Amino acid sequence: MKRIIQVSGMLLVALLLAGCAAAERTVDEPLVNTYWKLTYLGDAPVTVVEQQREAHFVLHTDEQRVMGSTGCNRMTGQYRLEGDALSFAKLASTRMACPDGMQTEQAFLNALDQVAEWRVEGQQLTLLDADGEVLARLEAVHLT
Template identity: 35%
Template sequence: MLKKLFAITILSSTLAIVGCQSTPSTSANMTATNLTLLQNTTWVATKIGKSTIVYNNDAPNRASLQFDEATHRVTGTDGCNRLTGAYKAGKDTLELEQIASTRMACMNNDNLDQQFNEALAKVTHYQVFNRTLKLLDRHGNPVLEFESVIQPR
């Protein structure tokens, strides 16, 4: 009787270990999918907080970001100045580090550059749905919203 109980325990343990090893991690898959959607895309800002950004047709720069998977660098523009820095991203977390920008005189942009940079400083999380990227603060409130740009071939 004791031998049967021992054999069943060993068999159950073995099956549990093998089963756990062969089950793919949905968390790891979700992280990879979110990172793939976030990275290597040009994102053009469409909202700051709840306010929609309206660009003039002749505007030379549109606020935008690109997250480079290979270098873990973020680059872009705040609508006037170019910016660059490092980033760390997880399944839904986003940490922007050492953001530096040029300091050009930004005329006639309704303080878009200042508002964009203030919102960017609050970012701790992100969400990607289809062609929309939302950058969120620590409370889950959207601070910036972007649409992906389809690159010409």
């Protein structure tokens, strides 16, 4: 009887631990139709300039359009997605001059031109070049 109680107790603990581990797993955000906020360019953190939009994009399924902001200007273009491969084409942006953030804008557009691959882990999107080097990191933002 004592043995049955011990085994039952161990099974209960194992089930509780398995349940806790499952509850802690995060679900990966979908790449498409998610608002992705730019947080890093390479290893450098990106800060939002006061009185300006945050750099971000959304990949829309309609006609494989990308729309977003470089931080200063709005941008639009097309993307191509095949498995883990991702590329951007025909990127265009408005041409406002901003007192700050123009370096981030140009670096972001340059990074998008070099994207070859993507990875999503939880709410983090990593964009990589053809050599597997990190170009940018973005974070999913849920709009309310």
